[in-house]
Amino acid sequence: MVADEGVVIRPGGGQHHLPMTKDGAKSMATFLGLPWNLAAKLRQETFGALSTELLGQKQRYDLMLQNGSVTSVAKHTGHRSLNPARVLTALESGVKGLEYHRVLILPNYTVCIEMVGERREAVVAEDMIQAGVQMMFSPIGTIEPVIRGYVLRLLCTNGMTSNTIIREFSYGGGGGGGGGAGGDSGGSDIWPWIRNSAKASYNSLDKIVAQYRKMMDEQIPANQRASMLEALMKEAKITGADAIAIRAMAIENPPQTSYDLMNLLSDATSHLLESPRQIVVAQKAVADYSSESEHSRICPVCRSKRGTTSSPSRN
Numbered sequence: 657m658v659a660d661e662g663v664v665i666r667p668g669g670g671q672h673h674l675p676m677t678k679d680g681a682k683s684m685a686t687f688l689g690l691p692w693n694l695a696a697k698l699r700q701e702t703f704g705a706l707s708t709e710l711l712g713q714k715q716r717y718d719l720m721l722q723n724g725s726v727t728s729v730a731k732h733t734g735h736r737s738l739n740p741a742r743v744l745t746a747l748e749s750g751v752k753g754l755e756y757h758r759v760l761i762l763p764n765y766t767v768c769i770e771m772v773g774e775r776r777e778a779v780v781a782e783d784m785i786q787a788g789v790q791m792m793f794s795p796i797g798t799i800e801p802v803i804r805g806y807v808l809r810l811l812c813t814n815g816m817t818s819n820t821i822i823r824e825f826s827y828g829g830g831g832g833g834g835g836g837a838g839g840d841s842g843g844s845d846i847w848p849w850i851r852n853s854a855k856a857s858y859n860s861l862d863k864i865v866a867q868y869r870k871m872m873d874e875q876i877p878a879n880q881r882a883s884m885l886e887a888l889m890k891e892a893k894i895t896g897a898d899a900i901a902i903r904a905m906a907i908e909n910p911p912q913t914s915y916d917l918m919n920l921l922s923d924a925t926s927h928l929l930e931s932p933r934q935i936v937v938a939q940k941a942v943a944d945y946s947s948e949s950e951h952s953r954i955c956p957v958c959r960s961k962r963g964t965t966s967s968p969s970r971n
Contacts, residue, residue, distance in 0.1 A: 750854035
């Protein structure tokens with residue numbers, strides 16, 4: 657039966673035979689729209705022939721291989737697959753001295769790499785942050801690669817992403833950051849795009865530090881701390897026990913400034929949250945909160961300074 661390993665397919669109906677793992681067969685059934693509870697009961701030869709026939713009706717698809725066997729099948733996105741080893745080489749050639757901090761394996765065959773370099777700068781005395789780069793990509797091309805600034809707060813090893821530099825590769829027109837370091841055009845130029853975007857993101861440390869210092873001057877009124885924390889946790893989609901733990905930390909050490917509030921959430925992404933997907937969602941919320949344009953829009957302290965206290969609306 658298909659539930660046991662041993663299924664073989666012939667992509668394109670040719671002479672090349674590819675074995676499938678059990679997970680690969682299950683992924684194939686899902687991709688072809690076959691209920692697994694029925695497909696699992698088919699003979700291996702029958703499932704292999706059916707899969708080969710139905711795949712032949714698909715214009716494009718991607719096969720994930722491991723040790724010569726198909727482990728997964730995915731819809732072809734039109735994005736180019738990226739060799740992880742070459743991605744790392746491009747990042748390291750863009751910024752000398754990068755070291756790995758963390759790797760997150762995300763849904764949709766996506767990988768998020770966090771790397772830090774040697775450059776450091778103090779936000780204030782004894783609060784040092786280390787410059788780095790975060791890159792998100794898919795080895796089989798399910799997403800377009802994205803590079804953004806990343807910093808590691810050494811005081812408590814919080815990792816934070818930044819929207820100061822963020823570039824998404826477009827296969828016809830270079831980096832989505834618009835010219836400059838991201839301006840390499842065409843799919844064949846993705847490797848210099850990675851090198852140049854990593855360098856630009858790494859060198860954005862000065863701008864990131866300047867924004868953090870600005871946030872340190874934004875005192876949060878005591879009667880607004882709870883509502884701001886709840887709003888930020890909502891953006892980060894943090895609920896349940898994790899939200900309770902963050903509230904407890906806020907009670908023990910109330911966030912006095914916007915910078916304190918940001919670090920309360922970034923601490924959760926480094927020490928509390930366990931799901932890679934949840935970590936990335938929370939990192940984005942922190943990055944949006946700390947970005948100059950987004951922060952001034954959502955922060956009630958900033959809005960009060962501008963003479964408006966109404967809640968912002970999203971268009």
